[in-house]
Amino acid sequence: MTLSILLMVSSALFCIGLLAALSRRHAIFILIGIEMMLAAANINFIAFWRYNAQPQPTGVIVAIFAIAIAAAEAAVGLALIIAIYRHYRTTNVDQLDRLKG
Amino acid sequence: MSTGFVDQIFVRLKVWIMHFLPPGHDLIASFVSALLNISGVLIVFLTLFAAMSVLERKILGRMQNRYGPNRVGPFGLLQPVADGIKMLIKEDIVPARADKVVHFLAPIIIAAVAMLTLGIIPYGRNMTPLSIDGGILFFFAIGSTTELAVFMAGWGSNNKFSMLGAMRAIAQMVSYELPLIITTLPVVMIVGSLSPDQIVAAQSKYWFVFTPWGLAAFLLFFTSGLVESNRTPFDVPEGESEIVAGHMTEYSGFKYATFFLAEYFGMFAISGLAVTLFLGGWHAPLSILRFVPSYIWFFGKLSILLFVFVWARGTLPRTRVDQVMNFAWKFMLPMAFTCVVSAAVWHYAGRGFFAWIWSLVIIAGVYMTLSILLDTKKKFAPRVYRFAE
Amino acid sequence: MINIAFFIIAALTLGSALAAATNPKLMHAALSFAIAFVGVSTLFFWLGAEFVGLVQIFVYIGAVAVLIVFTILLTRREGEQLRGFNWSGVVVALAVFAGLVWSILKSPSMSILPPEVSPLTVKRIGEVLMSDYVWPLMGVGVLLTVALLGALILAMEDKRE
Structure with a gap:
């Protein structure tokens, strides 16, 4: 099992996340796409840590911080979606095109 | 060494079975080892589930001045067999407008999660089925999956009662997960490990329940555990007088039995973790009593806690939704944080007599302050009926 | 296996x-x-x-x-109206994927096997978090608190009369 196969899996996950973020019109699924891209980056961090003989667990620590920040991002993002829905009665990002509140 | 032999009899049995395997196949050996551990846990806890379901009804019957089940077999002890046959041959109804896949998967996930959490608990000396480094984290991480499964049950049924029940269940589980996890923190801090084996090993001299922070954390943990397993007096999500059976309304036959099983397994898991964290795990209470095998101590403590579960169900009326939530955020959470501070003070004051006093002072002080702030007298004043008289 | x-x-x-x-x-x-x-x-x-x-x-x-x-x-x-799907995203995602796979296959240093390392214990992670990465840890703590409060304020109902 070489590192390149792992990297390919993570890049596939990244591209699926990108697909979700670009193609979906529902705001929640754009958020889900971003979460998937972050998870793909986390796989890379862990994989590079594992395939490196260095004793310092930097990759693991970065992955933990990334998860914490992704959780904060998801919480604020979903709160924003709920607030927007309450105001405009839609979660379709294509319809959110007014600059005036 | 006869006592040691009886103590380790199950471990020896496993080693004896394992030595029949062809040598040199590590993968097969680890697979068979895992399979043996799993089947051991399942056999023990399925038996306990059957015994518990009839004993609970018996004890409840005694508390309510009636007999309880006494028709099937001697003293009604074969009642679980009859119940099982009844549940198996019942018609399995899936609502026409239900989301079939989600409706089908929800009970499976709930039961699987409840069984997985049983894996990390040390049942006796050298008797931990899954010995991983972050065992406590594993328990809570896997346990938190239950919320999604409950949501799937509620949403998949496509029924207002189911959805309301699932909403209530998730709200209360999320709220009580915080005190549940924070009350394990002092133990983890004092032991310096997330591994249940090391937590049990650290309690060989004294159990953590005999320290002030330990006692407070144990009571908070147990109450949160009552809520997490949706048992009376906190069974708001399935209160039959308000919302038929909560997220289980649309389930029948064996799927309903699976929910029932998951509830009991969750109860066993949370009591097992309480025993591991605070009641010394498989350690005997006195050193004279060490000749009794370790697993008997574990299951003895476990059955006492299970009895308290039944006792609470037989004695206390159901709480209201707002009462449950207020209790979590206004009382349980501050007290849980106090336990953490108190344990830190206990550790840095030298773990001696004065440490004991200081720790007690902190917990008592916060408790008094909270009870004054929450104004308990006002809360429990006689109810005023404004609209109905 | x-x-x-x-x-x-x-x-x-x-x-x-x-x-x-x-x-x-x-x-x-x-x-x-x-x-x-x-x-x-x-x-x-x-x-x-x-x-x-x-x-x-x-x-x-x-x-x-x-x-x-x-x-x-x-x-x-x-x-039900939100089933729109933007097909141009598929093209972009596939192009990015092709580029990533090409660059992975092109770099020979990626085809390595994992070295034998001692398993990473939770204790070690805790020690590292509390010594080398203590400031980032504090930062994440502050960030999570701010996110909690921010999410609460955003999602709270407006109490306008």
Whole structure:
């Protein structure tokens, strides 16, 4: 099992996340796409840590911080979606095109 | 060494079975080892589930001045067999407008999660089925999956009662997960490990329940555990007088039995973790009593806690939704944080007599302050009926 | 055998991620997202980072997935109209994927096998977090507190008369 196969899996996950973020019109699924891209980056961090003989667990620590920040991002993002829905009665990002509140 | 032999009899049995395997196949050996551990846990806890379901009804019957089940077999002890046959041959109804896949998967996930959490608990000396480094984290991480499964049950049924029940269940589980996890923190801090084996090993001299922070954390943990397993007096999500059976309304036959099983397994898991964290795990209470095998101590403590579960169900009326939530955020959470501070003070004051006093002072002080702030007298004043008289 | 486990995990993860990205039924997509993240955390387990895998399950399945399904439930009024799918995204995603795979295959330093390392204990992670990374840890703590308060204020009902 070489590192390149792992990297390919993570890049596939990244591209699926990108697909979700670009193609979906529902705001929640754009958020889900971003979460998937972050998870793909986390796989890379862990994989590079594992395939490196260095004793310092930097990759693991970065992955933990990334998860914490992704959780904060998801919480604020979903709160924003709920607030927007309450105001405009839609979660379709294509319809959110007014600059005036 | 006869006592040691009886103590380790199950471990020896496993080693004896394992030595029949062809040598040199590590993968097969680890697979068979895992399979043996799993089947051991399942056999023990399925038996306990059957015994518990009839004993609970018996004890409840005694508390309510009636007999309880006494028709099937001697003293009604074969009642679980009859119940099982009844549940198996019942018609399995899936609502026409239900989301079939989600409706089908929800009970499976709930039961699987409840069984997985049983894996990390040390049942006796050298008797931990899954010995991983972050065992406590594993328990809570896997346990938190239950919320999604409950949501799937509620949403998949496509029924207002189911959805309301699932909403209530998730709200209360999320709220009580915080005190549940924070009350394990002092133990983890004092032991310096997330591994249940090391937590049990650290309690060989004294159990953590005999320290002030330990006692407070144990009571908070147990109450949160009552809520997490949706048992009376906190069974708001399935209160039959308000919302038929909560997220289980649309389930029948064996799927309903699976929910029932998951509830009991969750109860066993949370009591097992309480025993591991605070009641010394498989350690005997006195050193004279060490000749009794370790697993008997574990299951003895476990059955006492299970009895308290039944006792609470037989004695206390159901709480209201707002009462449950207020209790979590206004009382349980501050007290849980106090336990953490108190344990830190206990550790840095030298773990001696004065440490004991200081720790007690902190917990008592916060408790008094909270009870004054929450104004308990006002809360429990006689109810005023404004609209109905 | 270990490799077979890896391929099963990877196929499950990518399959459910694809389902999450393309399934028109919102709730099914959200639940596939949960399965995809279980797959990712299993991958972390497979790579020997147990702690990160457990944290991943804890945060994503226990919190984020529940939040997402609740948000879908709260914003469901028009539900069915939101099945729009932008096909130009597929082209972009495939182009990015091709570029990434090409660059991975081009670099020879990537085709290495993992070295034998001693397993990473939770204690070691704790020590590192509390010594070398204590300031980032504080920062994340502040960030999470701010996010909690911010989310509360954003999602709170306006109490205007």
